[in-house]
Amino acid sequence: MIKRSKIQTAIVYSSAILLGLVLLCPVLWLFIMSVSSTKDLTTLPLSWIPADISFNNYISLIGDFDSTSAESFLYALRNSLIVAISATVLSLSVAIPAAYSLSRLPGKRRSSLLFIAIATFMMPPVALVLPLYSAMASLGLLNTHIALIAVYCGVLVPFTTWLLKSNFDAIPIDLDEAPLIDGANRLQIIWYITLPIAKPALGAAALMAVLMAWDEFFYALLFTNDIRAKTLPVAIADFAAGRVADYGLISAAGILATIPPVSMAYFLQKSLVSGLMSGSVKG
Amino acid sequence: MVRFTKATTAWLLLTPMMTIIIGVVGYPLIKTVYYSFTAAHLASPATTDRWVGFKNYIKALGNSKFLDSIENTAYFVSVSVSAEIIIGVLVALLLNQAFKGRTLLRALLILPLALPTVVNAMMWRLIYGPDFGALNALLTQVGLLAEYQSWLGDPDLALWMVAIADIWKNFPLVALITLAALQTISKDLIEAATLDGANTWQRFWTVVFPAIVAPVSVALVLRTIEAFKVFDIIYVMTRGGPANSTKTVSFHVYQEAFAYMRIGSGASYALIVVLISALLIATYLWLIKKQGNTT
Amino acid sequence: MKKSKLLMAAALGALVTASPANAEKTQLSALFMAQAAYSEQDIENMTEAFEKANPSVDVKMEFVPYEALHDKIVLSHNASEGYDVVLFDVIWPAEFAQYGLLTDVSDKINSATKEEILEGAWTTVEYGGKYYGMPWIVDTKYLFYNEKMLKEAGISKPPVTWSELTTQAQLIKDKGIVDYPLVWSWSQSEAVICDYATFLSAMGGEFLDADGKPVFQQGGGLKALEYMVDSIKLGLTNPNSREYSEEDVRRTFSSGQAAFAVNWTYMYNLANDPKESSVAGHVGIAPAPGAEGISTASAVNGSMGLGITSKSKHKELAWKYIQHLSSKPVQEDFAKLSLPVWKSSYENPEVTKGQEELLKAAKVGLAAMYPRPTKASYQEMSSALQVAIQEALLGSKEPAEALNEAADVAADLD
Structure with missing residues (x-):
């Protein structure tokens, strides 16, 4: 190991502290705002530690079922859960066979499909949103979960296929041979051989998919309009813009919307990192 | 039981994916091309798609507001992506050192990444507040700023401030990708270089740089593609103001199609955006293909 | 992995799809704005009174910022179940009329009502000689x-x-x-x-x-x-x-x-x-x-009106709700944040009490209201x-x- 000089050590630690502050402070401040009274937040000079701490903002968002704030927040939470989970489950069940096919049964024409898939999920949404909007309108699907689930699959299926394909590539192909000879079909092989081995990759793909669906704003803004289908990002955008003066409540809504994805990401930290990685290192 | 040939099986397994890609991406893309030659109107897109030829495109390319929005987007992309890359690589180099609290810091990197984009935008809008915002309070209290600033109200600053919010959220991605690449460098290699008398700077260029250049360039293109789509953060923070200084192409298309209800001309704007994106995506595919061949 | 995911989804689905309201009730969906004029609390209270008087109706209210109001009305137009009642600004009827977004309610408004409401308020809902709703907020700066x-x-x-x-x-x-x-x-x-x-x-x-x-x-x-x-x-x-x-x-x-x-x-x-x-x-x-x-x-002229969307499936009920919200007694009860559209309310001591200064200013202001252009x-x-x-x-x-x-x-x- 290379020894560091005292100065170098000092630089390392001070940059580490700086980095920690930069990462933590904005979110910490959001939290402080959420438990402060409006008066504390609108006095000058700004005091960093609130005079009295109250969780009333949280209560009015998730505790008081009769208020419209709580109603719109809780429904949005419900809609986000339904849409993100359904889109993820659906996408994975489509992506797994596709990824297997691309990895195990390559063909010249089929391999270009992978590149089409990659190009697909990188496509800017504005390129697709107009026909999707009018198609959903004529199918009577605007303001429903189905519209969002379908559209999100368009992004998640190619993404997860790509992610899984590069992971399946790492599994030795010999494992498939014996059961094939014994007469198993490909679906059985996927289910009994490939998936159990690829579990971590599957977890990473699912996690990335849920996070992407949870975060999506553009389609949700355009395809939903009320509590029946509106997801959290849209609810929060509406919420924040309408109540410019109520910093505390806005912040509390932000914190609440952050808890599910952040805690998920932390528990599955390894999966997240490997998910991010495979997207950038392999083709 | 029927036995399919290998090729048939392969195609069968791909069918669901292809159906979804064609249905949710392929068909809409072609329809967007079609719309861009019509006068389709949002109130009833199916009955108003009268053919107008290249009229929408001629109008779009002559629209200074649209060209401005492309310029704004390019500006935003170059500022935020270059900062994300520089900060991300520096942070990765830092986290590759051994020090107490490294694991904690690495875990903290996840926080901005997992924070929903809309919440991130809202959080920074509150921080930038001209009268009660934390940034003004902080900078004046430590003496860096003489008087309160209107961060999002100044057209010369607003796009930068939006970019900072984006940088904060996305530099951890670059950092994590780079860090993974750094960890593949063997310690021996560095020590060998040191024994050969290479200083820190030389070691960086001869050992570290070659190892990270590929993943970092992929991250660069990936971030560029993403940043080019920017919409939500603009919608929440500025809605394109002040004086259109933060209006990006996505926001322009949104306005044309959904506020002014002109789907036809909105589609022509969208396709110009697609052309630009296609170039970026092609670069990306070329990069990963190249990498796939070398590793 | 997938199986447990599916199970989880199913469980969550069962948990969260619990029907939003009593299934036998007719649902009205209404769009309001969350800033200026009546507060959310006011509108909730008004609606609660309506639901009490009409137990078979369940009104779902949606509050969005003013900046999002126009686009939401436009975007929801093509939804099979969009809004029934929408709050719209004085500057939109021309556009909404041209593209058929709102229901023409001219035949629902009688001449007596026309007489009793401030002229400035009517301009909010009128375009090309037709009425597209009821004036609800009469407001100026x-x-x-x-x-x-x-x-x-x-x-x-x-x-x-x-x-x-x-x-x-x-x-x-x-x-x-x-x-x-x-x-x-x-x-x-x-x-x-x-x-x-x-x-x-x-x-x-x-x-x-x-x-x-x-x-x-x-x-x-x-x-x-x-x-x-x-x-x-x-x-x-x-x-x-x-x-x-x-x-x-x-x-x-x-x-x-x-x-x-x-x-x-x-x-x-x-x-x-x-x-x-x-x-x-x-x-x-x-x-x-x-x-x-x-x-x-x-x-x-910053007035706003309540209209029925052209695709509403409950137009009669929607009109009933609008009439309730814009009725004189309701408006007089909630006259603190937004003044009534009814002429005679301005003589009502219940309304004027405690806000004499506001009403004095309103008398001059409302009469001087200048319109922004009406064009699609x-x-x-x-x-x-x-x-x-x-x-x-x-x-x-x-x-x-x-x-x-x-x-x-x-x-x-x-």
């Missing part, structure tokens, strides 16, 4: 002032002309009472057009001439923008005004950081509420000033004008130059 600060500066009367406002603000600034005496909602949004329209009407300008050609770039329209720009140059207007909306104005004024503010009716009672404001008890209200030799007061492409003209005004306010263009550019855009619109 007033001049609010901090009585304590005026007294401290030795000013006995609030200004009656805009130039007098400049003089008074200068005096207050010179005495060091407050850094920036004036605060406005001049962000890039419809709010800045409302303030601009107020100035324009005071200074005898017009948006469009009789042929529909833009003329705001000259005469009173130009003077209006020059006035706005000057107030910033003189250091009288809080420079943050350029990113403020109405709620920011209220917060700034209520925290004692401005001597004058121009805002909607709703601010009067909120700025006088000690829970919301640190200047409660010192808030004065007057009609927005006029200009010497041209006008004695100015006002913009208003949204686009407005956004071109918003950008022009902001460019001038930020000093990147001269007022005349900026307005000329906006006029060129407006001239090309139909």
Whole structure:
């Protein structure tokens, strides 16, 4: 190991502290705002530690079922859960066979499909949103979960296929041979051989998919309009813009919307990192 | 039981994916091309798609507001992506050192990444507040700023401030990708270089740089593609103001199609955006293909 | 892995899809805005009374910021289950009528009702001789002032002309009472057009001439923008005004950081509420000033109406709900944040009590309400004008130059 000089050590630690502050402070401040009274937040000079701490903002968002704030927040939470989970489950069940096919049964024409898939999920949404909007309108699907689930699959299926394909590539192909000879079909092989081995990759793909669906704003803004289908990002955008003066409540809504994805990401930290990685290192 | 040939099986397994890609991406893309030659109107897109030829495109390319929005987007992309890359690589180099609290810091990197984009935008809008915002309070209290600033109200600053919010959220991605690449460098290699008398700077260029250049360039293109789509953060923070200084192409298309209800001309704007994106995506595919061949 | 995921999804699904309301009830979906005029709480209370009287109806209310209101109405038009009742602004009926977004309710409004409601309010819902809803919010912008600060500066009367406002603000600034005496909602949004329209009407300008050609770039329209720009140059207007909306104005004024503010009716009672404001008890209200030799007061028509969407499946019920919300007794009960549309309410002591000053200002203001143009492409003209005004306010263009550019855009619109 290379020894560091005292100065170098000092630089390392001070940059580490700086980095920690930069990462933590904005979110910490959001939290402080959420438990402060409006008066504390609108006095000058700004005091960093609130005079009295109250969780009333949280209560009015998730505790008081009769208020419209709580109603719109809780429904949005419900809609986000339904849409993100359904889109993820659906996408994975489509992506797994596709990824297997691309990895195990390559063909010249089929391999270009992978590149089409990659190009697909990188496509800017504005390129697709107009026909999707009018198609959903004529199918009577605007303001429903189905519209969002379908559209999100368009992004998640190619993404997860790509992610899984590069992971399946790492599994030795010999494992498939014996059961094939014994007469198993490909679906059985996927289910009994490939998936159990690829579990971590599957977890990473699912996690990335849920996070992407949870975060999506553009389609949700355009395809939903009320509590029946509106997801959290849209609810929060509406919420924040309408109540410019109520910093505390806005912040509390932000914190609440952050808890599910952040805690998920932390528990599955390894999966997240490997998910991010495979997207950038392999083709 | 029927036995399919290998090729048939392969195609069968791909069918669901292809159906979804064609249905949710392929068909809409072609329809967007079609719309861009019509006068389709949002109130009833199916009955108003009268053919107008290249009229929408001629109008779009002559629209200074649209060209401005492309310029704004390019500006935003170059500022935020270059900062994300520089900060991300520096942070990765830092986290590759051994020090107490490294694991904690690495875990903290996840926080901005997992924070929903809309919440991130809202959080920074509150921080930038001209009268009660934390940034003004902080900078004046430590003496860096003489008087309160209107961060999002100044057209010369607003796009930068939006970019900072984006940088904060996305530099951890670059950092994590780079860090993974750094960890593949063997310690021996560095020590060998040191024994050969290479200083820190030389070691960086001869050992570290070659190892990270590929993943970092992929991250660069990936971030560029993403940043080019920017919409939500603009919608929440500025809605394109002040004086259109933060209006990006996505926001322009949104306005044309959904506020002014002109789907036809909105589609022509969208396709110009697609052309630009296609170039970026092609670069990306070329990069990963190249990498796939070398590793 | 997948199996447990599916199970989890199913469980969650069962948990969360629990039907939102009693299935036998008819659901009405209504869209309101969450800023200015009636508070959410007010609208909830009004609706609760309606649901009590009509137990078979369940009203789902949606509150969005004003900035999102127009687009939400437009976007939901193609939804098979969109909104039934929507709140719409005075500037939209032309567009909504042309594209068939709202139901024509002309035959539902009788002549007696027509007589009893303020004329200015009717312009909100009328276009091309047809009625597209009921007026609900009759509103204009007033001049609010901090009585304590005026007294401290030795000013006995609030200004009656805009130039007098400049003089008074200068005096207050010179005495060091407050850094920036004036605060406005001049962000890039419809709010800045409302303030601009107020100035324009005071200074005898017009948006469009009789042929529909833009003329705001000259005469009173130009003077209006020059006035706005000057107030910033003189250091009288809080420079943050350029990113403020109405709620920011209220917060700034209520925290004692401005001597004058121009805002909607709703601010009067909120700025006088000690829970919301640190200047409660010192808030004065007057009609927005006029200009010497041209006008004695100015006002913009900022009224809003309630309409039934053209695709609503419960039109009768929706109308019943609208009638309830806009009925005289309901409006009189909730007259603190938004004044009734009914003429006779202004004589009702229940309404006037405690807000005599507001009603005095309203009498002048509501009569002077100046309309913004009614045309289907208003949204686009407005956004071109918003950008022009902001460019001038930020000093990147001269007022005349900026307005000329906006006029060129407006001239090309139909």
